[in-house]
Amino acid sequence: MLEVRNLRKTFGDNVALDDVSLTVEPGRMFGFVGANGAGKTTTMRIAMGVLESDAGDVRWDGASLTKSRRADFGYMPEERGLYPKMKIAPQVAYFGELHGLTPAAAKRAAGEWLDRLGLGDRGDDFVQDLSLGNQQRVQLAVSLVHDPKMLILDEPFSGLDPLAVDTMAGVLADRSAAGVPVIFSSHQLDLVERLCDTVGIISKGKMVAAGTVTELRRSAGRRLRVNVADATPGWEQTLPGPATSCGDGEWLVDSADDQGVLAAAMAAGRVVRFGYDEPSLADIFREASA
Numbered sequence: 001m002l003e004v005r006n007l008r009k010t011f012g013d014n015v016a017l018d019d020v021s022l023t024v025e026p027g028r029m030f031g032f033v034g035a036n037g038a039g040k041t042t043t044m045r046i047a048m049g050v051l052e053s054d055a056g057d058v059r060w061d062g063a064s065l066t067k068s069r070r071a072d073f074g075y076m077p078e079e080r081g082l083y084p085k086m087k088i089a090p091q092v093a094y095f096g097e098l099h100g101l102t103p104a105a106a107k108r109a110a111g112e113w114l115d116r117l118g119l120g121d122r123g124d125d126f127v128q129d130l131s132l133g134n135q136q137r138v139q140l141a142v143s144l145v146h147d148p149k150m151l152i153l154d155e156p157f158s159g160l161d162p163l164a165v166d167t168m169a170g171v172l173a174d175r176s177a178a179g180v181p182v183i184f185s186s187h188q189l190d191l192v193e194r195l196c197d198t199v200g201i202i203s204k205g206k207m208v209a210a211g212t213v214t215e216l217r218r219s220a221g222r223r224l225r226v227n228v229a230d231a232t233p234g235w236e237q238t239l240p241g242p243a244t245s246c247g248d249g250e251w252l253v254d255s256a257d258d259q260g261v262l263a264a265a266m267a268a269g270r271v272v273r274f275g276y277d278e279p280s281l282a283d284i285f286r287e288a289s290a
């Protein structure tokens with residue numbers, strides 16, 4: 001289990017992280033979301049020991065992280081980190097050896113991961129000759145080649161086509177199912193909602209919400225969605241709570257009085273839609289980041 005506790009980090013006067021904590025449990029996929037500059041990369045860099053925090057600590061399985069324990073982690077940095085003029089298969093194997101695999105084991109694992117990621121026939125190509133999306137697959141192979149105990153990935157899905165997204169998502173889900181804690185940052189909230197057990201929302205250096213998507217939905221509060229065909233204009237003023245128009249006669253109503261909303265709608269005309277509206281992660285994100 002990875003525990004990030006009370007991190008603080010400043011760059012000059014800029015407070016990049018202010019008391020940031022999060023936990024990634026074994027077999028869980030944690031989606032780390034936040035606007036540009038919110039502090040995701042800084043948090044992950046500190047977790048990987050690339051950057052030092054001013055305060056707070058990072059623990060792995062209950063103990064402080066040391067360099068050698070971090071060697072068991074797989075990391076996809078935001079700035080990536082491949083050698084453009086080196087061939088793909090030897091490069092992935094080289095990173096495996098850096099993490100302690102024997103040359104034979106590293107070569108075998110590199111071949112297996114490149115096959116799995118759809119690059120089995122590109123092993124002799126130079127990295128610089130691959131498309132950006134394929135370079136990203138190689139970067140994923142590099143982060144996985146040594147069978148890491150923890151995966152930390154900075155925007156692994158950015159710039160990938162839908163098929164590559166599916167491949168990447170499948171690999172991460174497999175690793176997570178095998179018990180590996182996985183944390184990744186992303187701006188693709190639909191993807192995070194689909195893949196992650198737990199989500200953390202960071203805004204201006206502070207964690208403003210964390211939990212399962214169900215928990216976040218519950219705390220965001222439910223609203224009623226109602227649509228009345230041919231209603232008299234202004235009927236929404238009879239509702240027992242503030243209403244926001246969604247267009248085409250549909251309204252979102254902030255009210256715990258569901259029967260009161262239904263009664264007002266029925267009095268206004270023919271009710272063609274009525275029910276609770278589950279906020280999407282995008283809705284929750286907008287609210288939490290406001």
Ligand SMILES: Nc1ncnc2c1ncn2[C@@H]1O[C@H](COP(=O)(O)OP(=O)(O)OP(=O)(O)O)[C@@H](O)[C@H]1O
Pocket residue numbers: 011014016034035036037038039040041042043
């Ligand atoms: N090396 C650095 N020197 C100075 N300021 C930095 C440095 N790295 C990050 N920052 C600042 O720290 C804050 C957090 O940046 P960070 O890169 O962690 O955000 P992020 O959430 O990863 O953003 P994005 O989604 O754009 O990648 C920003 O204000 C950024 O300008």
